[in-house]
Amino acid sequence: MNNRPSFLFSRYNSFKFAFKGLATVFRHEPNMHLHVMASIVVVVMAFRFEVTRTEWCMLIFCIGLVWMAETFNTAIETLTNLVSPEHNPLAGKTKDLAAGAVLLCAITAVIVGLIIFLPYWQTYFNV
Ligand SMILES: Nc1ncnc2c1ncn2[C@@H]1O[C@H](COP(=O)(O)OP(=O)(O)OP(=O)(O)O)[C@@H](O)[C@H]1O
Numbered sequence: 001m002n003n004r005p006s007f008l009f010s011r012y013n014s015f016k017f018a019f020k021g022l023a024t025v026f027r028h029e030p031n032m033h034l035h036v037m038a039s040i041v042v043v044v045m046a047f048r049f050e051v052t053r054t055e056w057c058m059l060i061f062c063i064g065l066v067w068m069a070e071t072f073n074t075a076i077e078t079l080t081n082l083v084s085p086e087h088n089p090l091a092g093k094t095k096d097l098a099a100g101a102v103l104l105c106a107i108t109a110v111i112v113g114l115i116i117f118l119p120y121w122q123t124y125f126n127v
Helices: 008-026 029-048 053-083 090-124
Strands: none
Touching: 008 029, 008 053, 029 053, 029 090, 053 090
């Protein structure tokens, strides 16, 4: 008799574990709280200025990119702490590289945000 869980049940479990990971990063990572607050500001401004469909796509892509980078960063930090709880230059380098990746994504998102919102701000503030 086949005791393997059904395809649907194992897919259901995969999604459950993925959402558990997301819940961990959104609840416990202070940097993720910052990203979420920045994203809320961006979404409110996008509604306020009625940005175009393409601009919405760019903004949502950037938000997803930063959230994804932060989630990977947290995974790498967690694994590094497991593998090397003691001080080790390679552990430090690993964490710095992961943090650098988040910074790159955040800088990209800021640049895209400025390109999209600057013209709207100019019109709004009459400058
Ligand atoms: N085991 C270690 N060995 C050497 N250096 C480490 C080690 N752990 C951390 N560091 C250094 O300290 C920095 C901060 O590490 P920490 O684990 O506190 O991450 P963090 O940047 O505070 O995480 P978060 O992104 O959650 O704020 C790392 O980027 C790294 O330079």
